[in-house]
Amino acid sequence: MQTWALELGFSQIGVTGVDLSTAEEGLQAWLDAGFHGSMAYMASHGMKRARPSELVSGTVSVITARMDYLPMKAPVDWMHQEMARSARPSEAVVSLYARGRDYHKVLRHRLAQLQTKLAQAIGPFGHRVFTDSAPVLEAELACRSGLGWRGKNTLVLQREAGSMFFLGELFVDFALPASYPVTTHCGQCTACIDLCPTKAIVGPQRLDAKRCISYLTIEHAGPIPHEFRPLIGNRIYGCDECQLVCPWNKYAQRSPLADFDSRQALVGADLVELLGWSEDEFLQRTEGSAIRRIGHARWLRNVALAAGNALRRLSPQETTALQIVLQSLLTHGDEVVREQVAWSLQQGQAAG
Structure with missing residues (x-):
């Protein structure tokens, strides 16, 4: 055997x-x-x-x-x-x-x-x-x-x-x-x-x-x-x-x-790239992967959290793209995503 x-x-x-x-x-x-x-x-x-x-x-x-x-x-x-x-x-x-x-x-x-x-x-x-x-x-x-x-x-x-x-x-x-x-x-x-x-x-x-x-x-x-x-x-x-x-x-x-x-x-x-994935792109990129089970919203929550942590550590010149993509998610349909994005943007303001 x-x-x-x-x-x-x-x-x-x-x-x-x-x-x-x-x-x-x-x-x-x-x-x-x-x-x-x-x-x-x-x-x-x-x-x-x-x-x-x-x-x-x-x-x-x-x-x-x-x-x-x-x-x-x-x-x-x-x-x-x-x-x-x-x-x-x-x-x-x-x-x-x-x-x-x-x-x-x-x-x-x-x-x-x-x-x-x-x-x-x-x-x-x-x-x-x-x-x-x-x-x-x-x-x-x-x-x-x-x-x-x-x-x-x-x-x-x-x-x-x-x-x-x-x-x-x-x-x-x-x-x-x-x-x-x-x-x-x-x-x-x-x-x-x-x-x-x-x-x-x-x-x-x-x-x-x-x-x-x-x-x-x-x-x-x-x-x-x-x-x-x-x-x-x-x-x-x-x-x-x-x-x-x-x-x-x-x-x-x-x-x-x-x-x-x-x-x-x-x-x-790169976090900016992953935050930009649409739900369709997320599903396509994670086809046959264990990651797909968490769904697009939870994926965005996780990536947005990491982006908030990055905003505290990166230089002001490096944070612009992250802030722009996060701001585009402030009106996302999922409440948990919106809350996480707001927190992450605050980290950038605190660091500044």
Whole structure:
């Protein structure tokens, strides 16, 4: 099965059972603390996340898979280059994982192909494929099946691959020998905790999503709280900060798939250009991308926020184009966009 997985572009697979009862207390504590923010679906599904056999009746084993997503043409010093982006205020930064094709589509398709190969070898069986799309404790299943350990930033880490990979699962209705978990290797390192811009990692393996830039720019639908706006900087979709400072990511592996190659329009793009995208252009530019799910209005909110932060840092000569395009959005049909644009223009006035 490992050979089939590698042929399909997966980096590693593992197997675990369905008893995740020891994870229920931690999940409930996280929900009780309100760390899920406005992601009501996290609470509505309750403990079903920790009970695979309730989610899919008859499930006996879970085949887990990880897929590296670092673009195949990423330069040797990719970590340094990515870190440097935050120092260029007029450049929009999109999280690395979202610059290529929507990972949901890539992994689901290839997990389905893995299932087909397995069925051809042993005969038909009950199954269901998941990739960040249902109440599944993906990181917990990955760690229990030996794909890595839980880093202090809550991401799964692997000694030979860091954390730059996606996770997916194939639930099956027959027993498979379980693979073994690996030991943790974070040691005394707290780089991810110390350098999180919004202090969202409130303790080892404890994330307050309400403070996380990825949550704020992707999951959160309303106005972004004022206290976080300056801290977001020029990040318009997601955040890689805790991964870029993780020592293990010097071992991140490049993907063999062209699916995760970065789209030119999403790398090093100028804020003025992105604010000028019409809804039609946004939909065209993000076709087949995970970014499309946030919609044009939320995209404009994020880019406008980054523009406001840029206005505080750029020279008066550099801000004219940004101010003009922001002013053109003061009458946008979306109330959240209008509020964000007004705030951003105020940043320019305060800086002046």
